[in-house]
Amino acid sequence: MSMHVRSRKTLLTAAALAAGLSLAAVTPALAGTGASHAARPAAVSGAQGDPRNVTQRVADFYGAYIDSVWSDQDPAAAADAKALRAFYLTSAAQKKVAAYEAKEHADGILFAQNVPVKWKVVYTGSGAGHATSRVTLTWSDGTGAEVTSIDVQSDLRTLKISDLKPVG
Template sequence: MSVRSRKTLLTAVALTAGLSLAAVTPALAGAGANRTARAGAVSTAQGDPRDVTQHVADFYAAYIDSARATDDPSAATGAKALRGFYLSSAARAKVAAYEKRRHADGVLFAQNVPVKWKVAHTGSGAGHATSRVTLTWSDGPHARVTGIDVLSDLKTLEITDLKPVR
């Protein structure tokens, strides 16, 4: 593994850990200025770093956190590091081409950031797995929802393709 690859990996791991800690700390403290009924509910999370769907979920969780942090100057660097760690070079090239063509984020296929996301395994074969990422763009009963099909390599867990669901 090259020094650059190790540095990118370490940056992505540190960013993911920091974002996870920032997200979990208020919940663990049980305090918040805007405490709502939902905030009082117990929330748990767990994961398996060997699971391809979990890998996609980890990427989208950290990426969306980074994209939402518009007031943090390091957020753009973090998003780039996440892309470098989770996406194959071909997927990064496809994302960059989409962004140049559409002037929108090529991971989210949008110009803004969703308020919620979820990931579900939808199939596997020929050494790849497909996950469906569902993005919710607002709260309320008429929230807009979009989907992205994410193809991942089962051996490396690397995301090799992203396609918006039409």
């Protein structure tokens, strides 16, 4: 095979590869344009967790719960949110959340009627068999976004959420 033919094949292969990679990069963005909540590229390349860490469990709960209520077009979302509450909250906490919801007509986990776009959980202390985590919810993107916080108490023996209180 001559050098000229080999160079042309290499060039054509490179062009085809570049076109394929470009299409692969554009396709996910195009696929999400019709969704009610536009997908955003992940800023984090990985995640990890530890089911024995009480603050991690609060973060896991809020992440899964927010994903579930955010997906309001998915028929399974309401059942998922209910199952998450049953798994992560003590029965007393579930009753307190239900009472709040009946009185305030708002979500008793988020203490709001809408869904935040971001959340963060940090450990704030422990004592008397409980740990407290502060959940910070961000309600929009950009500067001046509204931020609220919730103190979440967890039982250190069961790792279940035993109380939730809005801060401020």
